[in-house]
Amino acid sequence: MKFDAKEDEAVFKKVVKHLPELIEKKCQNYDEIYGYKIIPGNDESLTEYYDKEIAHAIIFKYCKAYNFQYHIIIEKIKNVLNWRRDFNPLSAAFKEVHDPELVEVGLLTHYPNEEPNKKVVTWNIYGKLIKKKHLFKEANKFLRYRIGLMERSLRLIDFTDDDNNYMAQVHDYKGTSVWKMDSDMKKCVKNIIAIFQDYYPELLSAKYFVYVPTFLSWVYDVIKKFVDESTRKKFVVLNDGKKLGKYLPDCPSAQYGGKDTKTLQEENIAEIRPTEYALYLLEKQIIEDVD
Numbered sequence: 001m002k003f004d005a006k007e008d009e010a011v012f013k014k015v016v017k018h019l020p021e022l023i024e025k026k027c028q029n030y031d032e033i034y035g036y037k038i039i040p041g042n043d044e045s046l047t048e049y050y051d052k053e054i055a056h057a058i059i060f061k062y063c064k065a066y067n068f069q070y071h072i073i074i075e076k077i078k079n080v081l082n083w084r085r086d087f088n089p090l091s092a093a094f095k096e097v098h099d100p101e102l103v104e105v106g107l108l109t110h111y112p113n114e115e116p117n118k119k120v121v122t123w124n125i126y127g128k129l130i131k132k133k134h135l136f137k138e139a140n141k142f143l144r145y146r147i148g149l150m151e152r153s154l155r156l157i158d159f160t161d162d163d164n165n166y167m168a169q170v171h172d173y174k175g176t177s178v179w180k181m182d183s184d185m186k187k188c189v190k191n192i193i194a195i196f197q198d199y200y201p202e203l204l205s206a207k208y209f210v211y212v213p214t215f216l217s218w219v220y221d222v223i224k225k226f227v228d229e230s231t232r233k234k235f236v237v238l239n240d241g242k243k244l245g246k247y248l249p250d251c252p253s254a255q256y257g258g259k260d261t262k263t264l265q266e267e268n269i270a271e272i273r274p275t276e277y278a279l280y281l282l283e284k285q286i287i288e289d290v291d
């Protein structure tokens, strides 16, 4: 962790010190973020799941996202913990079975030789959903699928690597022809954007929108209004999807103009294991459900 000022480091330490009380009093003892235990806790049988370096790196991201403003950080961490307890993103990522039509459009890749913070890439081939408006009718299903994919992508991130703990994301809109954004979809997209902003801060290095037909540039203008300024600065819109290779040189050549002769589907990392703590929590939930 790199602090720009001594005051920032002091705030970080104060946040870490206050976490146990916050978790006990305001979060019903829920102490997990992205599959990691964020405080050692009092239960000795669980302290083995606590990795101080990872926990601190995650807390640091929250501090950085909210400019080391103590009270805001505490509020945001409280919110994320309570949201995670209720929404259960670990279940969405590792337990639930999603609609195959959605699973097909979400892929994860890892390019070890790519520049830092762009080695892990999430791909959303949303152009394939153009005629599948039914998938947005049940917004919760789409949301659980998309959050599940986000959680799984985080397993590819090494939080302890100060210089490489962000990811890139690609939206591929190939095949998007004449199209109207209906209210189901607008609601769903808006909701996902808000969740990413609130509960997954400081994780995105760049977001590429490729194969965006020029006549659909208006969609970008509509959607970007939901996005905060700092996230918006990371967006790159490319009409020609093959130009993506300039930004991610190791991506598939035939589809995106990179160097890899494999297709994106061949590059996809389908099997992703939860963290040990996530496994413990998911097993505990199964036992509680049976009881």
Ligand code: HEM
Binding pocket: 124, 126, 127, 128, 129, 130, 146, 171, 173, 176, 188, 189, 192, 193, 196, 207, 209, 212, 213, 216, 217, 219, 220, 223, 224, 227, 231, 235, 237
């Ligand atoms: C975000 C789907 C068309 C620009 C999103 C999101 C979804 C989505 C589900 C939520 C964020 C995420 O999943 O990462 C679709 C579908 C489309 C479509 C199914 C039509 C087939 C477009 C077009 C553009 C566009 C034509 C124009 C560039 C954006 C932008 C965001 C977004 C700027 C915000 C990204 C963020 O905050 O992370 N879209 N979209 N979309 N989309 Fe689309």
